[in-house]
Amino acid sequence: MTTYPPAPLQHGVGGALPGDGQLRIAPIGPLDLETGGRLPRAQLAFETWGELNHDASNAVLVLHALTGSSHVARGATDEHGWWDALVGPGRTVDTDRYFVVSSNMLGGCYGSTGPASTAPDGRPWGSRFPFVTIRDSVRAEALLADALGISTWHSVLGGSMGGARALEWACTFPRRVRRCAVIACTAASTAEQIAFAQAQVQAIRLDPAFHGGDYYGGPHPEAGLGLARRIAHITYRSERELEARFGRAAQGSEQPLGAVLPADRGRYQAESYLDHQAAELVSRFDANSYLILTEALMSHDIARGRGTPVEALATTTADFFVAAVDTDRLYGPEQSRQLAADLPGTVPVRLISSPAGHDAFLTEIGQLDHALRAAFYA
DSSP states (O other): OOOOOOOOOOOOSSSSOOSTTOOEEEEOOOEEOTTSOEETTOEEEEEEESOOOTTSTTEEEEEOOTTOOSOOSOOTTOOOOTTTTTEETTSSEETTTOEEEEEOOTTOSSSSSOTTSBOTTSSBOGGGOOOOOHHHHHHHHHHHHHHHTOSSBSEEEEETHHHHHHHHHHHHSGGGBSEEEEESOOSBOOHHHHHHHHHHHHHHHTSTTOGGGOOTTSOOOHHHHHHHHHHHHHHHSOHHHHHHHTTTOBSTTOOSSOOSSGGGOOOBHHHHHHHHHHHHHHTTOOHHHHHHHHHHHHTOBTTTTTSSHHHHHHTOOSEEEEEEETTOSSSOHHHHHHHHHHSSSOOOEEEEOOTTGGGHHHHTGGGGHHHHHHHTOO
16 A cells, blocks of 8 residues: 555644744645635645744745655754755755745645545545646645745745746745746746656556546555656656666666566666666655646646746746756756746856756755855855
8 A cells, every 4th residue: 555644733823833844734725726626625734944033034935846745854853855955054045044934735745735635525535636736836835925924935946846836936926036046947848848747647547546546545556656757757867877877787686688578587777776766656655646746747837828938927026046957858958048038137047067867956956055155045
């Protein structure tokens, strides 16, 4: 059976906050969604680090990527965060100076209302969970900010899907974002990105255990989710890195050649690597949430209903920081350059140099330390 962290007991929002990195739940519903759906009792899971100053001018919002969570940095539990190199005492986003907020996206499975959550009739939402867009997520996060007493963010930053949310924040609530960092993302999902995503969602939907999304109480579509992760992870790494790490080497004593039947052969190291990534995600994530968040990212388009990208971005008032990874084949540097060109004023594009591909926005974020400090956190 697939397992992933359940929602914790609810705590009220406001007043004294618990220690850094402790999960809390904020009720934000009812919530009407962009495409017509409605969540009558929505909630967001979130964590905070540091202390909010008297005028709430030091609040920083950090937004996670597709399968991330609100646990961006180490906290009271001392469990490592997914952006420890960026957020923490003395880090680029110094939690001795800034009050950092990170929330699990609406539709996720780390405490926010999602398909596995209980619907008003007492059953899991499952296939009935409504379509969620990046804008819906941002509007939900704005309600969380209201509950925390934060009218304007010192800065909003994220990478990959988190970058899409950060950019949407600057477009939807321009007066609430002073600075915006968009890392390894662009203004709209491209045809190729949508194609890769469609293959992933179909892998899940075609799993016999999926049952149209109503699989709670029975076997979860682990094979489909694992296949989706394999497809995604190929786009997260570069050809150069895969070749350097694995080449054509066999996995241990396994023999990729020599079997009479293809099903009996051993694996190459590259295959074993993908198997490991699939198993890791299946152990912690809900397949329906993977679908909801993937389709939200497919819908990402800051120009929707706002004219051209240039017209949409012209309404923003934030200072922007745009960065890309030089070997990224999912969100190529040329897409970040186009975003920067469409933004008001002159916005340089910083490059993370790494053979790792897209995932370097996580593993090599330290390369942006000097530039980010100079631009936002001096």
